[in-house]
Amino acid sequence: MKSSVIIFPGSNCDRDMDVALKKFGFENQMVWHNDSEIPKSDLIVLPGGFSYGDYLRCGSIAGKSRIIKSVIDFANSGGLVLGICNGFQILTETGLLPGILQQNKYLNFICKNVFVKIKNKENKYFKNIKKEVLELHIAHNEGNYFCSNDELKLIEDNGQIAVTYCDDKGNDNEHNNPNGAIKNIAGIFNKDKNILGMMPHPERMIDPFLSGEDGSLFFENLMGSI
Amino acid sequence: MIEVSEKIAIEHGLKSDEYKKICDLLKRTPNITELGVFSAMWNEHCSYKSSRKHLKKLHTKGDQVIQGPGENAGVVDIEDDDAIVFKIESHNHPSFIEPYQGAATGVGGIMRDVFTMGARPIANLNSIHFGSPDHEKTKNLLRGVVKGIGGYGNCIGVPTIAGQTCFDESYNGNILVNAMTLGLVNKNKIFYSKAAGVDKPVIYVGSKTGRDGIHGASMASAIFDDKIEEKKPTVQVGDPFTEKLLLEACLELMAGKSIISIQDMGAAGLTSSSIEMASKGELGIEIDLTKVPCREENMTPYEIMLSESQERMLIVLEAGKEDEAKKIFDKWNLDFAVIGKTTSSKNIELFFENKKVAEIPIDFLAENAPMYDRKWIKAKLPKENNFSKDDFKSLKLSDCLNKILTEPNIADKEWIWNQYDHTVMGDTIQKPGGNAGVVRVHGTNKAIAAAVDSSATYCHAHPLTGGKQVVCESWRNMISVGAKPIAITNCLNFGNPEKEKNMGEFVECVEGITEASKYLNYPVVSGNVSFYNETKDKGIKPTPSIGGIGLLSDYKQMIAMDLKSEGNYLLIIGKTEGHLDQSIFAKNILSNHKGPPPEINLFNEKQNGMSILNLKNKNLIETCHDVSLGGILTAVSKMAIKGNKGVKLFPIEGLVNKFEYFFGEDQARYIIEIKPEKLEIVEKILKKDSIHFDKLGVIESDQITYGNDLKISIDDIKEGYKKWLKEYMVN
Numbered sequence: 001m002k003s004s005v006i007i008f009p010g011s012n013c014d015r016d017m018d019v020a021l022k023k024f025g026f027e028n029q030m031v032w033h034n035d036s037e038i039p040k041s042d043l044i045v046l047p048g049g050f051s052y053g054d055y056l057r058c059g060s061i062a063g064k065s066r067i068i069k070s071v072i073d074f075a076n077s078g079g080l081v082l083g084i085c086n087g088f089q090i091l092t093e094t095g096l097l098p099g100i101l102q103q104n105k106y107l108n109f110i111c112k113n114v115f116v117k118i119k120n121k122e123n124k125y126f127k128n129i130k131k132e133v134l135e136l137h138i139a140h141n142e143g144n145y146f147c148s149n150d151e152l153k154l155i156e157d158n159g160q161i162a163v164t165y166c167d168d169k170g171n172d173n174e175h176n177n178p179n180g181a182i183k184n185i186a187g188i189f190n191k192d193k194n195i196l197g198m199m200p201h202p203e204r205m206i207d208p209f210l211s212g213e214d215g216s217l218f219f220e221n222l223m224g225s226i
Numbered sequence: 227m228i229e230v231s232e233k234i235a236i237e238h239g240l241k242s243d244e245y246k247k248i249c250d251l252l253k254r255t256p257n258i259t260e261l262g263v264f265s266a267m268w269n270e271h272c273s274y275k276s277s278r279k280h281l282k283k284l285h286t287k288g289d290q291v292i293q294g295p296g297e298n299a300g301v302v303d304i305e306d307d308d309a310i311v312f313k314i315e316s317h318n319h320p321s322f323i324e325p326y327q328g329a330a331t332g333v334g335g336i337m338r339d340v341f342t343m344g345a346r347p348i349a350n351l352n353s354i355h356f357g358s359p360d361h362e363k364t365k366n367l368l369r370g371v372v373k374g375i376g377g378y379g380n381c382i383g384v385p386t387i388a389g390q391t392c393f394d395e396s397y398n399g400n401i402l403v404n405a406m407t408l409g410l411v412n413k414n415k416i417f418y419s420k421a422a423g424v425d426k427p428v429i430y431v432g433s434k435t436g437r438d439g440i441h442g443a444s445m446a447s448a449i450f451d452d453k454i455e456e457k458k459p460t461v462q463v464g465d466p467f468t469e470k471l472l473l474e475a476c477l478e479l480m481a482g483k484s485i486i487s488i489q490d491m492g493a494a495g496l497t498s499s500s501i502e503m504a505s506k507g508e509l510g511i512e513i514d515l516t517k518v519p520c521r522e523e524n525m526t527p528y529e530i531m532l533s534e535s536q537e538r539m540l541i542v543l544e545a546g547k548e549d550e551a552k553k554i555f556d557k558w559n560l561d562f563a564v565i566g567k568t569t570s571s572k573n574i575e576l577f578f579e580n581k582k583v584a585e586i587p588i589d590f591l592a593e594n595a596p597m598y599d600r601k602w603i604k605a606k607l608p609k610e611n612n613f614s615k616d617d618f619k620s621l622k623l624s625d626c627l628n629k630i631l632t633e634p635n636i637a638d639k640e641w642i643w644n645q646y647d648h649t650v651m652g653d654t655i656q657k658p659g660g661n662a663g664v665v666r667v668h669g670t671n672k673a674i675a676a677a678v679d680s681s682a683t684y685c686h687a688h689p690l691t692g693g694k695q696v697v698c699e700s701w702r703n704m705i706s707v708g709a710k711p712i713a714i715t716n717c718l719n720f721g722n723p724e725k726e727k728n729m730g731e732f733v734e735c736v737e738g739i740t741e742a743s744k745y746l747n748y749p750v751v752s753g754n755v756s757f758y759n760e761t762k763d764k765g766i767k768p769t770p771s772i773g774g775i776g777l778l779s780d781y782k783q784m785i786a787m788d789l790k791s792e793g794n795y796l797l798i799i800g801k802t803e804g805h806l807d808q809s810i811f812a813k814n815i816l817s818n819h820k821g822p823p824p825e826i827n828l829f830n831e832k833q834n835g836m837s838i839l840n841l842k843n844k845n846l847i848e849t850c851h852d853v854s855l856g857g858i859l860t861a862v863s864k865m866a867i868k869g870n871k872g873v874k875l876f877p878i879e880g881l882v883n884k885f886e887y888f889f890g891e892d893q894a895r896y897i898i899e900i901k902p903e904k905l906e907i908v909e910k911i912l913k914k915d916s917i918h919f920d921k922l923g924v925i926e927s928d929q930i931t932y933g934n935d936l937k938i939s940i941d942d943i944k945e946g947y948k949k950w951l952k953e954y955m956v957n
Contacts, residue, residue: 010467012383016652034557046649050381053467109376109645139380139647201649208665209655209781218363 001026001226003043006071008033008062013048013084013203021045021134031067038070039183042226043080046071046087046102048139048201058090058101058142066151080124082225084210085140088187088197097153097190097197100148104140105180111139113211116163116186116200117170123193124225125162125218133170134163134214136200138178138186143199145181145188157190162187196225228258238265239442243598246771251590259576259584264591266494266532268499273595276723277755280736285744291710291751298339298490299418300751301411302713303439305922308667309413310674311345314353314406314717314773316756320461321403322450325370325715329354330378330464331536332405338380338490341473344417345409346481349665350379350652352389353717353771357398359634360955364393366399367401369955374464375405376645381466382473386646387663390771393634396686396906399450399761402718406675406773410667417480419489421507421542421568426486428500428511428566429548431555432538434521438463439495439534449722450761465942468537468560474557484547491538496577497531499540500566501574505592506806509822510571515578519561524534527578534724542568568692602729605689606627611704611807611821618885623859623936626815626889628858631816631863631943633814659868661706661851662774666781673781673928675709677774682767684823687808689731689768692736694826698893701746702852705835706896709776710844714743716753721765723757731768732757739770745828746835748774752877787844787851789869789925794848795905796873796922798858799912800834800895803953804886810856811889824893830918831894838896849899859888861897863930867944872927875936879920884935897922 003026007014014030021043026185030039033051038044052061060070068090075081075096092096104110115133118126145157155161164184166172172184179199187198201212205215228234235245238261248264249255255637256264270276286294292309295299297311335897337347353373354857357364357646368391379386384407439462479485487507489499496518502600503513511572515527521535543551555562574585574591630636643658651732656664662677679699685692697714704711716739723727732755759766778784806812807821841847849869853861878887912919931937 010381010470012381012470012650016650019652049383050467050470053381053465055467106371109647111380111647112648114646131267137649139649141380204649204652206652209784210652210656211649211654 001042001223002040002162003028004031004038004041005045005047006031006033007069008051008065010051011047011049011054013201017047020206020219023206024223025062031032031049033065033067036066036070037066038074043082044074044191046059046069048087051090053085059086059093062090063093072096075195078192083197083213084201084203084225085199088199089142091195092198096195098151098216099145099189101142101203102146103142104144106196107143110178114138114200115166115168117163117166118163121158122159123189125222126154126197127225128221129217131217133166133168134217135212136202136203137211138200140199143181145185147182152182158196159192160191161185162189163198167182227716230255230258230261235261239269240265244268250296251594257584259531260586262528262532263584263586264584266497267591268595272494272498274755275596276757277732278597278601279599280733283736283740284750285740286749286751287748288713288749291749293414294751296752298342300713300715301416302341302751304672306786307413309372309411310414310775311343311409311411312407312715312775313339313752314678314715314771315339315754316717316719316760316927317403317405318400318719318756320399326374327369327461327463329371329374330402332403333375333378334466335492335535335662336405336407336466336468337384337469338406340407340409341476342417342488342490343411345411346414346477347384347407347409349404349408349663349676350384350386351663351676351678351773352790353680355394355397355402355769356492357393357401358395359393360899361395361398365955371403372642372645378464380647382450382470383534383650384527385648385650385665387648387654387665388677389643390656390680391639391642392680392682394767396767400759400766402719404679404771406715408674408775413866415905417488419487419503419506421487421503421509423486424509424568424570426542426545426568427548427564428513428568428863429517429541429551430563430565431541431561432540433465433468433535434519434561435525435530435535436535437529440529440532444456446873451635451759451936462534462536464536466831468504471541471558471560472537475555475560478554479551484544486544488539491540491685492901493534495532495534501591503540503542504568504574505588508572509908510569510588511566511577512569513566515576517563517565519563527576528709541792556813559928578901600723600729601726602733603726603728604735607688608820609820611754611818613806617816618883621885622813623884623888623932624938626885627859627863627938627943628946629814630810630860632950633810634950636810636856636860638948640948640956641951648772650698656707656786660787662703664784666708669778673778673784675704675778677703678771679703680769680771682769683729685735685770685807687766687823689734690738691823691826693770694742695823696770697739697742697746697748698826699854700772701748701835702896704776705838706775706787706850706852708783709778710839711746711748711774711776713749713751714774716750717764718753718755719769719771720757723761725880728765732807735768742828746832751792763853767914783842785847785850787849787868789865789871790848792925793870793902794925795898795900795902796925797898798895798920798922799838799898799917800830801892801918802858802887802890802895802920803892804882804890805892806886806890807907809891811885817907824891826893834894834896834917837912837915838898841908841911846900847898847903848901851897853895853897855891856890858890863943865897866930866940867947870931870940871925872940873923875923875932876921876928877933
């Protein structure tokens with residue numbers, strides 16, 4: 001399986017993602033933002049970080065970068081596009097995913113382990129994961145997902161909510177919402193479920209000596225389902 | 227052009243006799259640009275004029291040392307061609323004036339010091355000291371500093387893995403922000419600041435130069451008065467995004483062979499970086515200031531030379547490599563300009579609009595900079611307190627424990643480190659909140675432990691003992707995670723060196739640091755000095771911060787402090803004599819601030835530490851935590867909270883009362899958790915090695931108990947311990 005990680009100026013989880021993808025068997029390549037073509041890939045990843053310094057708005061300048069047209073074409077032709085953290089923000093800025101990511105409710109950067117509940121397994125990203133609740137890690141200042149009521153209804157009706165913040169038992173209520181995201185949303189799909197944007201970082205949870213190992217389940221499934 | 231006079235010189239922070247010396251050296255009156263250059267190089271921050279004499283005494287050698295003090299950062303060998311570049315630096319004055327930018331640029335500056343040497347930063351740490359929590363400025367300063375540290379480090383993508391936060395009213399008018407960075411480099415590919423060869427191009431890369439931070443270094447060499455608000459323009463403004471690009475571009479250029487020397491533009495900007503490179507290479511340097519990329523119009527040579535705009539580097543390249551280098555900086559969208567060349571004149575010569583605007587022999591600025599042997603007084607060891615039975619009569623262990631666990635210096639600091647990205651780079655195997663932060667050396671089995679410590683209370687009570695203690699505490703933190711201590715970096719934060727008492731505190735703390743680091747083979751390889759932490763005649767307590775690093779040859783052997791399993795025993799290594807003077811207990815429970823700090827016995831320190839490592843290597847230890855502020859009961863509580871397990875404490879023996887035993891701050895002690903089946907062998911080894919130990923208790927239930935005297939649930943103590951800072955910041 002071939003994957004491509006796009007590096008924008010200011011990306012800083014590109015190496016972590018590269019390590020994770022390779023660990024689970026992907027043949028990964030790094031692609032520079034100023035290139036106009038992406039080598040043949042089964043998966044494109046927009047990594048976390050602060051692309052273009054997050055100036056203007058998180059992800060907004062990356063959403064207009066030279067490489068992004070190829071990402072959009074790839075996504076529109078059904079290719080798998082995964083955006084983590086800043087990558088999620090970029091995907092909303094391009095319009096590939098609905099909604100926006102606002103500053104966290106309590107206005108602070110948050111770096112900690114969280115639990116997320118898998119809301120939809122009818123897709124390549126979560127298909128064969130046996131667990132219902134994963135322990136992942138967040139590190140962001142703008143992860144407070146928001147969209148209009150009409151959009152929310154569409155997202156819900158189409159099963160586009162991918163993961164929601166919850167406790168270790170899967171209760172996804174306001175007590176387990178770290179950043180104020182509407183409906184505890186931590187990650188969403190596009191309508192066809194080939195695009196996934198999520199705030200938590202599975203690539204930081206791939207080793208028992210790190211924060212945990214549930215990220216491994218994510219990558220194992222991804223490798224197996226493509 | 228401004229006419230230079232003694233008055234103008236004094237406004238630049240120079241003393242009358244220093245100005246006279248400048249005129250004598252030059253045999254003429256300097257022009258304003260030259261005066262600016264002198265004032266930048268001769269201030270305390272850059273010249274170390276009050277401290278140099280004493281810093282020479284520091285213990286800086288060891289087989290592990292590749293580069294000691296004097297470079298951008300220290301370098302130590304961690305085997306297999308890997309080396310760690312690290313340093314701590316203060317950004318106190320700017321952070322008090324403008325907490326967000328002050329702290330942010332402190333982090334940015336120290337990271338540049340590290341990647342200037344060719345190392346990729348792999349971890350950040352910090353030590354921050356604030357005034358009393360009740361002081362009107364404390365909350366906002368704390369909030370701003372934490373946001374600034376996070377704002378910069380998070381954006382660059384370097385994990386902040388450990389730190390220290392203290393509160394004491396002596397910092398009401400002068401907070402401390404000390405930032406530390408560790409970087410990883412191949413030991414055969416280290417870059418230095420010493421220029422070599424004549425007619426080599428001098429290159430400016432990074433951000434454009436603006437009017438921010440002019441005289442920042444002079445500001446950091448002065449005491450504060452009522453007008454500090456006016457000093458805001460001297461605070462630099464950081465742009466972590468540009469620094470991230472600069473980091474990647476520099477490392478890309480460093481992969482080739484075109485760099486002769488490289489130096490970041492930190493304090494005193496272009497002035498100190500150009501002079502330092504030339505001075506170390508015994509060369510001259512010629513700079514055309516017209517070619518310096520500026521972000522504001524009509525900047526004068528004076529402003530360009532003294533600006534402390536951030537994210538800039540100066541490079542001496544091999545001639546002919548300019549195009550190759552420029553391509554890399556173009557790729558990263560950074561300015562690149564050939565602004566001058568090295569010369570054989572041994573002078574710094576500055577040109578602007580085709581006119582020579584300054585010429586100064588470099589020796590005058592570096593070697594001939596003033597050096598003072600300031601007067602100092604030796605501190606007396608305070609008389610010991612003689613607590614009587616009555617002092618303890620009405621006290622209950624549980625009340626004391628609750629009070630101590632919610633004491634600002636002890637209470638949990640998660641509110642702070644949750645705002646720092648501590649897991650980016652995917653190698654953080656011990657997060658903040660433990661004995662030390664630990665990161666793996668990427669792609670190897672090795673890991674590096676790092677921690678920052680300070681003990682202003684002890685240093686204030688007796689500087690010599692305090693200086694020793696901080697080094698020992700750092701050493702213990704390395705041991706407690708199972709790492710072999712390697713070396714330290716020190717940030718020496720003190721008051722006004724022109725006062726004999728303050729100077730004495732400095733001299734004796736340095737002496738203490740030297741004695742301990744020599745004995746423990748824990749050399750100082752880098753650091754900085756911050757004097758004049760004084761506002762309206764009130765100085766801070768002497769606060770040397772020690773940043774230590776240690777090596778784990780197998781990261782899987784790391785130990786942590788959370789209690790593991792019921793039925794396991796806790797042993798305390800090291801003798802408990804119940805020293806309460808200067809302890810958290812004495813201050814908070816007995817309201818007593820007198821007496822000497824606990825004594826340091828370096829022999830015991832080394833023996834006890836080595837025995838822990840020995841037990842760890844034999845796989846006999848489950849958990850380890852050193853006993854520091856708050857004594858045994860505080861340490862046990864933290865271990866219990868982290869592991870969510872209770873402890874039954876055994877009856878104590880000997881002459882000390884239970885308060886002295888449980889809250890005394892005797893040194894060189896560790897608490898270790900041992901499986902029952904390994905207890906016999908552990909005891910045998912400790913006895914054979916003549917290590918003093920007591921059986922402290924056994925892990926059971928969800929309470930900490932001591933006979934009928936103490937019964938307290940983990941949930942209860944956890945709540946108070948965890949919530950103090952959060953509530954303080956929210957309310």
